[in-house]
Amino acid sequence: MALPPLATVADLEAAMRLDAGSLSTAQADLALRRASARVRSYTRQDITLVEDDTIDVPGGGRVLAVPQRPLVVDATHSLTVVEISVPGSVETTLTEDTDFTRLGNELTRGYPWYAPTRTMGWPWRQQQGVWAPTVRLTYSHGYAEVPDDIVDIVLDLASMNLSNPENLRSISIDDYARTFASETIGNATLTSGHKADLRPYKRSAFSVVPS
Template sequence: MALSSLATVADLEAAMRLDAGSLSSTQADLALRRASARVRRYLGQDISLVADDTIEVPGGERVLAVPQRPLVVDGTHTLTVVEISVPGSVETTLTENRDFTRLGNELTRGYPWYAPTRTMGWPWRQQQGVWAPKVRLTYSHGYAEIPDDIVDVVLDLASMNLSNPENLRSISIDDYARTFASETIGNAALTPGHKSDLRPYRRPAFSVAPS
């Protein structure tokens, strides 16, 4: 499923101080998609709200950090956690506050409430109180409303692309001359300032990756 852009055409027109409808919707949409893709690639996050995403991640530790953040659990968005043990790939659905606890984006495994059996790998192949070798998560993640500092970066990148669509270094017409910023040449790229603004949302290097 394609993710939507992290800002709207109306936002872009306002950022560029243009009247509503001034931008070609095709060009504006393309600029916003490209800018959103660059931001998502840098962050390693979807950012937009995604509901009921199912993914398998490696376990083996006491604490499991969900790959996509923030984790959203409320009356509309539920969290389903299934341990996949070896041998036999036995699947066990766990219950929050009985088998594990949740704090922010981290799930901490408790001791099993059920009687361990050899089929489930307890205790011969798996230490009690840690996650099974593989865990299946069905969870919701991201922001229903994109944070303003992320929107600002996307709009800045999109504005750069639209201000220099032909990737020119400079332009001169009669007595008029303009030199474009280097960031707008060869497609707008994230600047050190952009990266600093985005850093609080970036996936930590130690976060688990999809298997």
């Protein structure tokens, strides 16, 4: 499923101080898609709201951080957590506040209050208080409204692309000369300032397997 751009054509026209309808819709859409892809690639996040996403993530520790953030759990968005001890084995569906607790984007596996019974959802012989090797999550994540600082970066990149569509280093007409920023040549890329602003949204890399 293709994710939507992180800003709109109307936003882009406003950022470039252009009248509504001034930009070619096809060119503006392309610039926004390319800029959004840059941001998503760097942060490793979808950012926009995705509902009922199912993935398998590695367990093996006590705390499991969901790969896509923020985790959204409310009256219309549920969270389903299933442990898979061994591929092809019986799957165990866990209950929040009984088998695990949730704080922000982290799920912490609970300890049984007495042993060695099957409390807290743990089978016999499985290490207590630690997630199974594989955990299947069905959850919603992302922002219903894209944060302003991310929108600003996407608009900045898209504006760079549109300001120099022919990838010129400089132009000179009579006594007028203009030199373009290196970031606009060949496709606008994230600057060090952009990356610093995106750092709070970035997650570290680890493999997830779509279910």
